Amino acid sequence: MSQKPEKLIDKKGLRLDGRKPDELRPIKIEVGVLSNADGSAYIEQGKNKILAAVYGPKELHPKHMALPDRMVLRCRYHMAPFSVQERKSPAPSRREIELSKVIREAIEPAIFVEYYPRTATDVFVEVLQADGSTRCTSITAASLALADAGIPMRDLVVACSAGKVEDTIVLDLMDIEDKVGSADVPVAYMPNLGVITLLQMDGILTPEEFEKAVNLAIDGCKKIYAMQKEALKAKYVSVKEVEE
């Protein structure tokens, strides 16, 4: 068990890992990392290490579940037993079932589901190591895996959290800040359309603080969006180099 730190923000206004309040954790993204999947992505955001894979569009079984006018999108968010301090049972928890639902509903608005009637697409997210805001990191990876699978999308979906830690609104909460802090606001965003596709909150915030947190999270999303696009391009640039 880790000890609860006394202060999450020091006198200079820096956080436990030395970040400023509006600073993201270091992010590393790679696209097309799994050979069997139709699309895949791997992301590290601070200590979060998450793999996302897409299989589909494909035939849906059982067939009566298929929809005549659109694709069925399915999503499974799952944490590896070794991803957290105390071993997590591999059976899906109630939290994982809820997160699977909200992640699916966060990425679905981006997909032209009507282009693939009677089909299903599976999005699998495996959290290999968790250190706070994993649902956001998962969405960022899942939308890249969908793009890598060549599924037509309106925009990439990118997600980032903001929250309140000791009276300061901060960006991209890590685990300890989520647990000890007073509020957590995960936001998923489509930057080109300027719309929010996931929004949750727990904790206590005044309406002013809430608005500030949502806007800060959106700023964070825009920064990650640039990295997402770079990562996607990088895969195809490297393919070209091999050809030459």
Next chain:
Amino acid sequence: MSTIVVRVKQKQIAQLIAKGKRLDGRGLNDYREIKIDQGIIEKAEGSARVLLGKTEVMVGVKIETGEPFPDTPNEGVLTVNAELVPLASPTFEPGPPDENSIELARVVDRGIRESKAIDLEKLCIAPGKKVFVIFVDIYVLNHDGNLIDASSLAAMAALLNTKMFNYEIEEGEIKIKPGYTALPVRRHPVSVTFAKINDRLVVDPWLEEEQIMDARLTITIDDDGNICAVQKGGSGYFTPKQVFEAVQIAREKAAEIRKKLGW
């Protein structure tokens, strides 16, 4: 799953909302009638039934003793569970809880937990060893839309109705004494749910509005008008402006409901 009737009504509902009206005559920010009965199940420590229009939800509270969570050794445990009972809707199937009932329970739970509605420290019997466990079981009896708000109201009404037996501790064992005391409830979170239809927000959607909505947004407000839980649902989106508008409306609606119920 949309029915044929809904497909036919869909256009009408959406067109009316564009004009600021609703098919059942309500304004965009109006709730249906709320009726609450408390203490309807004698064998439960607390209970309530809420009618929100035709949506009917019953909540029973049971209290047992158990172990506290390791990270909160001095606090009682709150557990919220929701059952979408098959008799409540043709779309509810028997079986283990699906993602909808889990989401419902977790959103209601979040509002109660994050607002610190129950003084959980008063439910500690022996720190780190024995605490009271509060089971809040949500039972949906008739589904006509907006299960989240109906369930949140029913859960709070049941908790306010909950009585705990008096006890004293003798050699680490609980001895029950005569009489009852009320559960230490100190806050009254109220959730306000919006549906986005035709790019406009409507409060307290009924079933047919839910079937055509693009997205759903629930904002839970505590006694001070602060936000204690938010949940977006459905496969659509909201603009940031719509979200901030919804917060203002939610604050007004929550204050109205709290005043009406005397919470």
